[in-house]
Amino acid sequence: MLWVPITLLASLAQVLRNGSQASLTSKIGTLGATQVRFVFGLPFSILFFILSLYIFDETIPQITMASLSWAMLGAVSQIGATALMLLVMHRRAFGVAYAYIKTEPVVVAIMGFLFLGDRLSALGWAAVLVVTMGVLVASVPPREFNKLLHERAMIAAGLLSGGLFGLSAVAFRAAIENVPQGSFIVRSILMVTITLTIQTVLLGVWLAWRDRTAFTGSLVEWRRSVGAGFLGAFSSACLFCALSLTPAANVRTLALIEMPLAALLSGKLTGKNMVGHELVGLILVAIGMLMLLLAALPSHF
Numbered sequence: 001m002l003w004v005p006i007t008l009l010a011s012l013a014q015v016l017r018n019g020s021q022a023s024l025t026s027k028i029g030t031l032g033a034t035q036v037r038f039v040f041g042l043p044f045s046i047l048f049f050i051l052s053l054y055i056f057d058e059t060i061p062q063i064t065m066a067s068l069s070w071a072m073l074g075a076v077s078q079i080g081a082t083a084l085m086l087l088v089m090h091r092r093a094f095g096v097a098y099a100y101i102k103t104e105p106v107v108v109a110i111m112g113f114l115f116l117g118d119r120l121s122a123l124g125w126a127a128v129l130v131v132t133m134g135v136l137v138a139s140v141p142p143r144e145f146n147k148l149l150h151e152r153a154m155i156a157a158g159l160l161s162g163g164l165f166g167l168s169a170v171a172f173r174a175a176i177e178n179v180p181q182g183s184f185i186v187r188s189i190l191m192v193t194i195t196l197t198i199q200t201v202l203l204g205v206w207l208a209w210r211d212r213t214a215f216t217g218s219l220v221e222w223r224r225s226v227g228a229g230f231l232g233a234f235s236s237a238c239l240f241c242a243l244s245l246t247p248a249a250n251v252r253t254l255a256l257i258e259m260p261l262a263a264l265l266s267g268k269l270t271g272k273n274m275v276g277h278e279l280v281g282l283i284l285v286a287i288g289m290l291m292l293l294l295a296a297l298p299s300h301f
Contacts, residue, residue: 040229138281
C-alpha cells in the first residue's frame with residue numbers, strides 16, 4: 001500500500017506545479033510553459049537519481065532495449081496527449097475538454113490488462129468507473145451535458161488525448177519493470193530521467209525550429225521556471241515510484257485526487273464556493289477513491 005501515500009504526494013506536487021505553470025503561461029505562452037516541465041525538470045531528476053544511488057548504495061542499473069523502447073513510447077505518447085489536450089481546451093470549454101480527457105483511468109485499466117496482464121478486482125473496476133463518472137459530473141454543468149455528444153472531431157481528439165495519457169502511464173510502468181536490477185525507487189527515478197531527457201530533446205528541437213520565442217521565454221523567466229521544474233520532477237518521480245508498485249489504473253485513478261485539491265486551492269484563492277454539480281461530482285470521486293483503496297487492501301485485512 002506504499003503506492004497510496006506516494007501517489008497522494010505526487011498529486012499535491014502536480015497541483016502546485018500546474019499553478020506555477022499557469023502563472024508562466026501568460027508571459028511565455030502555453031508551449032513555453034509546457035517546456036518548463038521538461039527543461040527545468042531534467043536537472044532535478046538527475047539530482048534525485050544521484051541521491052537515490054547514494055542513499056540506497058546502488059550502482060546504475062542495466063538499461064535494456066525493452067526499457068528504452070517503453071520509455072520512448074511513453075515519452076512520445078505524453079507529448080502527443082498534451083498537444084491534443086491543448087487543442088481541445090482551446091476549442092471547447094475547459095470542463096467539457098477535461099471530461100473527455102479524464103476518461104483516462106478506464107483506458108489505463110484496459111491497456112494495463114492487455115499489455116502487462118494487470119488485473120483489477122470487480123471492486124477495483126467499479127472504483128475506476130465511479131471516479132470517472134464523478135469527474136464527468138464535476139466538470140460539466142448539467143445544461144452542457146449535451147455538448148459531450150456533439151462536435152465529433154473534438155470528442156475524438158479528447159478521447160485520443162486521454163488514451164495517449166493512459167498509454168504513457170502503462171508504458172512507463174512497463175519501462176520500469178524491464179529494468180532488471182535495483183530497488184524500485186532507483187529503477188523508477190532512472191526511467192523518469194531517461195523519459196525527461198527524451199522529452200526535453202524532442203520538444204526543445206521542435207520549439208527551436210518552430211517557436212523560438214517560446215523556446216527562449218522559459219530561460220528568461222528562469223526564476224519561476226526553476227520552481228515549476230522542481231515540482232514537475234518531484235511529481236514525476238513519485239508517480240513513477242507508485243507505478244512500479246501497483247497497476248497503472250490504480251495510480252491514475254487515485255491521482256485524480258488532484259481535482260478536489262485543485263478545487264479547494266482555487267476556492268481559497270478566488271473566494272468562490274463550489275456549485276451543486278461540482279460538489280456532487282467530488283463526492284462521487286471521494287466514494288470511488290474509497291472503493292479503490294478497499295479493493296487494493298491485502299486480502300488478509
